[in-house]
Amino acid sequence: DQQVKQNSPSLSVQEGRISILNCDYTNSMFDYFLWYKKYPAEGPTFLISISSIKDKNEDGRFTVFLNKSAKHLSLHIVPSQPGDSAVYFCAAPLGTGTASKLTFGTGTRLQVTL
Amino acid sequence: DSGVTQTPKHLITATGQRVTLRCSPRSGDLSVYWYQQSLDQGLQFLIQYYNGEERAKGNILERFSAQQFPDLHSELNLSSLELGDSALYFCASSVGQGNYYEQYFGPGTRLTVT
Numbered sequence: 001d002q003q004v005k006q007n008s009p010s011l012s013v014q015e016g017r018i019s020i021l022n023c024d025y026t027n028s029m030f031d032y033f034l035w036y037k038k039y040p041a042e043g044p045t046f047l048i049s050i051s052s053i054k055d056k057n058e059d060g061r062f063t064v065f066l067n068k069s070a071k072h073l074s075l076h077i078v079p080s081q082p083g084d085s086a087v088y089f090c091a092a093p094l095g096t097g098t099a100s101k102l103t104f105g106t107g108t109r110l111q112v113t114l
Numbered sequence: 115d116s117g118v119t120q121t122p123k124h125l126i127t128a129t130g131q132r133v134t135l136r137c138s139p140r141s142g143d144l145s146v147y148w149y150q151q152s153l154d155q156g157l158q159f160l161i162q163y164y165n166g167e168e169r170a171k172g173n174i175l176e177r178f179s180a181q182q183f184p185d186l187h188s189e190l191n192l193s194s195l196e197l198g199d200s201a202l203y204f205c206a207s208s209v210g211q212g213n214y215y216e217q218y219f220g221p222g223t224r225l226t227v228t
Contacts, residue, residue: 034216034217036219041221042221042222043116043118043120043204043206043219043220043221043222044157044204045116045219046216046217046218046219049216089156089157095170100145100162100169100170100208100215101147101159101162101170101172102147102149102157102159102206102217103159104156104157104158105156106155106156107156
């Protein structure tokens with residue numbers, strides 16, 4: 001059962017434009033979300049996170065929006081740069097007490113073209 | 115560079131064999147997590163340790179085991195290897211053990227079982 005879903009396997013955006021990557025989740029127990037970026041042959045790199053008490057978190061060119069009623073979050077990259085070309089995963093931690101694990105979406109491959 | 119190191123980077127072995135993957139967490143991080151990424155699949159959580167003790171278990175096969183040592187490095191042992199075990203194995207670490215700590219990933223070990 002895929003609790004975190006990224007329904008767009010790929011996205012192509014022109015340099016300088018906005019990239020919008022979407023993520024849906026089904027588990028209402030999730031209260032924290034993270035976005036990771038992954039280049040080929042490297043491990044995922046933490047990008048930005050958001051707590052469910054907020055609906056927006058911004059860090060430079062990256063902004064994550066959370067719509068709890070729709071169980072939807074999105075990552076906006078403005079302006080997009082060629083170095084942003086990578087696979088982006090949204091993830092949510094789930095655990096009780098001292099245990100914690102990340103549940104990942106299947107990823108969206110972003111291609112930023114010149 | 116996330117500060118998480120994994121060795122070896124690549125491993126090729128035959129079916130039925132046993133291998134050990136090693137992970138050193140970021141300095142100061144007490145939690146270590148192991149994830150598996152098979153071809154065209156998302157990252158699947160295997161197991162979490164915190165300060166030497168197992169804290170959470172995912173879909174980890176009985177043929178797989180892990181431990182975290184007093185110096186906080188961790189090892190993932192895979193035995194009776196099958197072709198389907200070929201995958202990327204990532205280790206991640208975080209400073210804490212709850213849901214609100216970002217996990218930082220190592221570069222991964224690519225395991226090929228022939």
